[in-house]
Amino acid sequence: MINKEVKTIKEAIKGVESGMTFMFGGFGLCGIAENSILELSKLNINNLTCVSNNAGIDDFGLGLLLKRRQIKKMISSYVGENEEFERQMLSGELEVELIPQGTLAERCRAGGAGIPAFYTPAGHGTEVAIGKEERIFNNKPHILENALVADFSFVKAWKGDTAGNLIFKGTARNFNPLMAMAGKITVAEVEELVPIGELDPNQIHTPGIFVQRIIKGNNFEKRIENLTTIN
């Protein structure tokens, strides 16, 4: 087995540069690579293209990179709940490509799976289809969408082993396995890092071949964006 464990967050994100494309797993604040994001927000890198379903909130998640104007372009499906994001977008400082959520997921999956493009019905007849090739399959129009890849993918899992195998918990899984596949260098943060042999091979969600570096995250706040309870 290849040992992919890194001990410090600095080592985990080593090699990041201005102008790169990063993918960030997570849905809202659920399942985000908190430690990597925090560390990236301390570096003097900018002009980043970030692929992430959402853009965090003002003071957490990708909101930290937005606040420091490190992001040039966001590729996302839903970007509510972030005032700084909205301000930068409406003023034209930030370039934003909004794409359907399923298309975003599949573009990442395709990027990691060696599929350069695919046809989907989502977005046909809308703004999303402008400039894209259209083709009819089974009497239904589809549009051609390109795969996405990243220089770095930052993902978060529940458990992992030193070979980079990952197990996610709950809906914190979301985009993480897909973005792990699409990163040239995928950095996985885990809550629990175990030696090889401790994870049941049948239960692993992301095979370690997709992960280049794995680190036990120091502290996970795991903030809840929309706490909803019943009495």
Next chain:
Amino acid sequence: MALDKNGIAKRIAQELQNNTYVNLGIGIPTLVANYIPKDVNVIFQSENGILGMGPFPKKGQEDPDLINAGKQTITSELGAVIFDSAISFAMIRGGHVQLTVLGAMEVSQNGDIANWKIPGKMVKGMGGAMDLVASSENIIVAMTHTNRKGMSKLLKKCTLPITGINCVKKIVTDLAVINVTKKGFELLERAPGVTVDEIINSTDAELIINGEIAEMSL
């Protein structure tokens, strides 16, 4: 009297078919889960990656790793399953989710829906709505009949950027239940105490009215 949000949700709940997979959007659609008829078994899918979504947790039992697509804390039912976003949209695009209920800012009489963008004002994004409306075989819209300015949201043609074309099958508003047919909007039911004339006056598009229009039974 016009229905409130819960009234709309209650009426939509009557549309749920036994043993089906259903995706509920954010807002009024989420409330539908509170009114499932006793003899009907439905399994709720949330596109962030869960099938078998349960009610909101009791206070103190919330789990930051278990949320719905509205980012609200949830619980899971027995037999629930968790998956990644690609599998989730495989269920949706592949036509395996049988009913989608979602909100809208506008619906046109040919079934186009607009619900993701007000140019220059609000640009939050489409989330999973474009994938959902492109593929679900049955799409029900839950919305108020008119917007805050009192303008009809049921139009001959959408004015806002659209989310999907020719896809909405039924609309339940605070005033009426409307079928989207090849010929346009067909008025099926009116809210308790609301007259057909009131509905016509609140609707920009033409309404097809066949005979007596029954009152909703809630």
